[in-house]
Amino acid sequence: AQTVTQSQPEMSVQEAETVTLSCTYDTSESDYYLFWYKQPPSRQMILVIRQEAYKQQNATENRFSVNFQKAAKSFSLKISDSQLGDAAMYFCAYRSARNYGGSQGNLIFGKGTKLSVKP
Amino acid sequence: GAGVSQSPSNKVTEKGKDVELRCDPISGHTALYWYRQSLGQGLEFLIYFQGNSAPDKSGLPSDRFSAERTGGSVSTLTIQRTQQEDSAVYLCASSSAGTSGETQYFGPGTRLLVL
Numbered sequence: 728a729q730t731v732t733q734s735q736p737e738m739s740v741q742e743a744e745t746v747t748l749s750c751t752y753d754t755s756e757s758d759y760y761l762f763w764y765k766q767p768p769s770r771q772m773i774l775v776i777r778q779e780a781y782k783q784q785n786a787t788e789n790r791f792s793v794n795f796q797k798a799a800k801s802f803s804l805k806i807s808d809s810q811l812g813d814a815a816m817y818f819c820a821y822r823s824a825r826n827y828g829g830s831q832g833n834l835i836f837g838k839g840t841k842l843s844v845k846p
Numbered sequence: 847g848a849g850v851s852q853s854p855s856n857k858v859t860e861k862g863k864d865v866e867l868r869c870d871p872i873s874g875h876t877a878l879y880w881y882r883q884s885l886g887q888g889l890e891f892l893i894y895f896q897g898n899s900a901p902d903k904s905g906l907p908s909d910r911f912s913a914e915r916t917g918g919s920v921s922t923l924t925i926q927r928t929q930q931e932d933s934a935v936y937l938c939a940s941s942s943a944g945t946s947g948e949t950q951y952f953g954p955g956t957r958l959l960v961l
Contacts, residue, residue, distance in 0.1 A: 760947050770935060772952035779947060818889065824947070832902065833879055833891035834950060 729754045731821050733837035740809045741845050747794075748804045748840045750819030758824035761795065761802045762834065766816040775817070778802065780824070806842075814844045848872070850953035852938050858959045859928055867923040867956045871940030878921050879941075879950060880913060884934040892936075895921060928960045 730753045740746035752761070763775040778786045778795050785793050790807045806813055820834040851870040859865050871878050880892040891905040895915045906912070910928075915921040925932055935957050939950040 762949075764952075770937075770955045770957075772937065772939070774949050774951075777947075777949065822947075832877070832894045832896065833881075833905065834889075835891070836881075836889040838888040 729756070729759075729821050729823070729835050731819050731835055731837040733817075733819055733840050735840045736838070737841045737843070739843045739845060740806070740813075742809055742811060744809055745805060745807045746809055746842065748806075748817050748819075748842065750802045750804070750837055752800050752802065752819070752821050754800070754821065754823075756823055756825075760822045760824060761793075762820040762822070763791070763793070763802075763804045764818045764820060764836075765813075766818060766839070767814075772818070776804065809844050811844050811846060814842055816841050850938055850940055850951050852936075852953040852956050854956055855954065856957045856959075858961065860961055861930060862927055864924065864926045865928055865958065867925075867936050867958070869921045869923070869938030869940075869953060871919065871921070871938070872942075872951055873919075875940035875942050875951075876918065877941045877943060877948075877950075878915060879939045880921070880923050881937045881939065882907075882934045883937055883955070887934075889937065892923070925958075928958075930960050933958055933960045 759780045761778045764772045776788045794803045816839045818839045819837040853868045876897045878895040881889045883889045893913045894902040910926045913923045935955040937955045939952045941948040941950045
C-alpha cells in the first residue's frame with residue numbers, strides 16, 4: 728500500500744521569504760501523480776500544484792514549485808515570496824496512474840503541514 | 847461555473863442518531879469521492895463513484911456508513927447510529943472523468959460533531 732509522509736507538522740516563514748515543505752512517499756509503482764493541496768481555515772481544499780511521475784521536469788505554478796526526486800521518493804514544495812494569504816494547511820497527496828475502477832482512484836494524503844506567515 | 851457544494855456546513859447530533867450529508871458535484875463531473883478528515887488522522891478515503899459503475903466502497907470504516915449517488919449527480923453520505931468517533935469533517939470531491947491525472951475539486955466540507 729502507498730503511504731505519504733509529511734514530517735513537519737508546523738512551519739513558519741517571514742513574509743516575502745522562501746519556505747520549503749517536505750513530503751516523502753512510499754510506492755512500488757512506477758507511474759503515478761503527486762499533488763500539493765492547500766486548505767485555508769475555510770476548509771476548502773485547493774490544488775496548488777501537480778506532478779506527473781513520468782516527467783523529470785519539476786512543476787512550477789507562479790510562486791510555487793516542487794523538487795521532485797523520484798528515486799528518493801521525495802516531493803517537496805517551495806513557496807517563494809511568501810504572502811500572508813499563503814497561511815494554511817498544506818497536504819501532499821499521491822494517486823496511482825492505474826485508471827480502472829477501484830480504490831486506486833482516490834488520493835492518498837499525508838497528515839499535513841500547518842504553515843504560518845509572519846508579517 | 848459553480849464549484850462543489852456540500853450541505854449542511856455544520857451538523858451537531860446526538861450519539862445513536864442517523865445523519866445525512868449531501869454533496870452536489872460540479873456539473874458534468876462523472877467521478878465523485880467522499881473523504882473524512884479527522885483530527886490527528888489526516889484525510890482518509892471513504893467511497894468513490896464513477897459514472898454508472900458500481901461504487902468503490904473499500905474505504906468505508908463500518909457498515910454504519912453508506913452512500914448513494916442519484917442520477918449520476920448529487921450524492922448523499924449516510925451515517926447510521928452515529929458514534930463520537932464519527933466526529934470529523936466530511937469532504938466531497940469531484941473530477942470530470944475519474945482519470946488518474948485529473949484534478950479533484952473539493953467542496954467546503956461538512957463538520958460533524960457527535961455528542
